Amino acid sequence: MKILYLNHYAGSPSLGMEYRPYYLAREWVRAGNEVAIVAATFSHVRTKQPQKAREEVDGIAYLWLPTPTYRGNGLGRVKNIWSFLHQVWQLAPTLATKYKPDVVIASSTYPMDIWVARHIAKMAKAKLIYEVHDLWPASPMELSGLPWWHPFILLCQKAENDAYRDSNYVVSMLPNVAEHMAQHGLDLRKLRIVPNGISPEEWADAPAPLADPLTHHLNLLKAAGKTIVGYAGSHGLPNALDVLLDAAAMLRNSSLSFILVGDGHEKARLAQRIRNEGLNNVSLFDPVPKSQIPALLAHFDIAYIGWQRTPLYRFGIAPNKLMDYMMAGCAILHSVEAGNDPVTEADCGLTVAPESPQAVAQGLLQLAAATPHQRQDMGQRGRTFVLARHTYPVLAQQFLEVMA
Known part of the structure; x- marks a missing residue:
């Protein structure tokens, strides 16, 4: 099978997030399929940006389209989106004839890529699959307060409705989307749920060692x-790190020490807050390479993940770091x-209310009051849960069955 995967923000192990397109595509290639990923040269979620127009990574053909840089979610990001979609539309005849796809996947945060994917699929007489990461326009409406009549929201809504109507199948990472999608025209017989996961082989060998000064500090x-x-991941408003710092302030005289590893728009402000409030029990460190994540997490007695309180999460969550x-x-x-909680499902820790430092x-x-053995048992239950349900070899096969 020949698969053309359109994902504006696609990454790779050397570039950083988004990792999902790479891991799925790698498994599809291993299963004997041909995969090409079309992505933009600039993405706010990558650690590095690609330096070549074309390259092959683990048998996956990457085509990088030049797009302008941006910061935040303003006009610059809109220009970046428009640039990518415009180029894919112009390249549609070439993509259809060069790659001869049997399947075209539209996979991005925003839904407007369905139009260019549909254009290519018609030319190639290929199946069209719409992969949902986040629900747009629901996300910008509920998180940013944009009204339904805002031109950008109307554009997103038109694209979402078209995607549900015209796709052969819709694959969602979020588990509780059926009612919402049905309200916007999806025949639920076309819906499949394929969540995020991990690559077991990255955890099979001894992890790459952490570098100083992080190792020294942890020791x-x-x-x-x-x-x-510990917290490892993006430092943004959705990650509720202020709530963690509030809790750290309450616990400054306890035996708990807090480590935040990563980067993001909020990191400088969080660092200033730590200095201003004299939170000596909190330390910030730069992100570590993905290969070092297992070694980093091995040092954590408790791993924190937090969210804002928003009705949007009624559709479910699918965080990579979890x-x-x-x-x-x-x-x-x-x-x-x-709408879902893997921690409770796996019984691998404790779930508390969001935006509540006291909780x-x-x-x-x-x-912390649990014994190390009790915490190890929690961790083992989480690991068993992931290995059973969230490994990319399994998830890629589920996705392949949709395409076939």
Whole structure:
């Protein structure tokens, strides 16, 4: 089978997120299929940006289309989106004839890529699959407060409705979307759920060692008998790190120490807040390479993941870092209110209310009071859960069955 995968923000192990397109495509290639990924040269979620127009990574053909840089979610990002879609539309005849796809997948945060994917699929007489990461325009409406009559929202709504109507199948990472999609015209017989996951082989061998000064700092905390509460991931408003800092302030005289590893728009402000408030029990570190994530998480006694309180999460959540936490065998403090909760399902930690520093602090103390053996048991249950349901070889096969 020949698969053309359109994902504006696609990444790779060397470039950073988004990892999902790479891991799915790699498994499809291993199963004997041909896969080409079309993506933009600039994405705000990547650690690095590609330097070539074309390259092959683990048998996957990448085509990088030049797009302007941007910061935040303003006009610059809109220009970036428009540039990518315009180029894909212009290249549609070439993509259809060069790659001769049997399947075209439209896969991005925003839904307007369905139009260019549909254009290519018609030319190639290929199946059309729409892959949903986040529900747009529901996300910008509920998170940013944009009204339904805003031109951008109307554009997104038109694209979402067209995607549900014209796709052969819709694949969603979010589990509780059926009612919403049916209201916007989807025949639910076309809906399949394929969540996020992990690559087991990245956890099979001894992890790449962490570099100093992070290793030195973690070892000092262990030697001092501290219970390490860790967070690894993006430092943005949706990650509820202010709530974690509020909890850290309440627990400054406890045996808990907090480590935040990563980068993002909010990191500088969070660092300033830590200095201003004298939160000596909190340390910030730069992101580590993906190959070092297992070694980093092995140092965490408790792993934190938090969310804002928003009705949007009624459709479900599918965070990559939660899969990593579970695979690492971490006991997890999950601060969320959502349509699904893998931590509760797996019984691998504790779930508390979102945007509540008191609940987070109390939950952390409860997990810290558990014995190391009890926390290890929690972690093992999480790892078993992920291996059974969330490995990319399994998920890629589920996706292949949709395409076939």
